[in-house]
Amino acid sequence: MTTVQVSFTPLPAHVRTARLIAVAVARRSGVDESLLDEVRLAVGEACSRAVEAHREQYPGEPVRVAFDSHDGRFEIEVANAGLVAPSGSGPASDPVAGAAAAPGFSLAVIAGLADDVRISESPAGTRVTMSWPLSGSLAAGSPA
Numbered sequence: 001m002t003t004v005q006v007s008f009t010p011l012p013a014h015v016r017t018a019r020l021i022a023v024a025v026a027r028r029s030g031v032d033e034s035l036l037d038e039v040r041l042a043v044g045e046a047c048s049r050a051v052e053a054h055r056e057q058y059p060g061e062p063v064r065v066a067f068d069s070h071d072g073r074f075e076i077e078v079a080n081a082g083l084v085a086p087s088g089s090g091p092a093s094d095p096v097a098g099a100a101a102a103p104g105f106s107l108a109v110i111a112g113l114a115d116d117v118r119i120s121e122s123p124a125g126t127r128v129t130m131s132w133p134l135s136g137s138l139a140a141g142s143p144a
Helices: 013-029 033-057 103-113
Strands: 003-008 063-070 073-080 116-122 125-133
Touching (some): 013 033, 013 063, 013 073, 033 073, 033 103, 033 125, 103 116, 103 125
Antiparallel strands (some): 003 063, 073 125
16 A cells, blocks of 8 residues: 655646656556556646635645555545635636636546546535556555
8 A cells, every 4th residue: 555645835836746746656556657647637637726726715725635555546636625616606717717727627637537536525625536547566465
């Protein structure tokens, strides 16, 4: 079982770091090389979504990302405080991004990249959980 947790200041520049960490941990956990681009892109979308939510609602709170592998799966959870688009506000308020910033757009991209996606919202915030199958000897339970 691999568990890595990262938290970062909600700045767009840190999304790249989260993507790099995601690929490194996924590779080490046993995710097939052919899926690493999907992992990188999905984490980038989820973290960008979280950064936008924090910049608008909770700029002082960090974005949290957890990486875990268990039961033959590699799982990433991106958690942010608040909601991406408060109810009734429609697309995010960035006039430059326009419709591309709509919350559903990023989720559709993530769903197309990850093998399994779960979204949960609560008063504490939003969690996007994505997972991919493990392959090779690490998936079979061999020590790292």
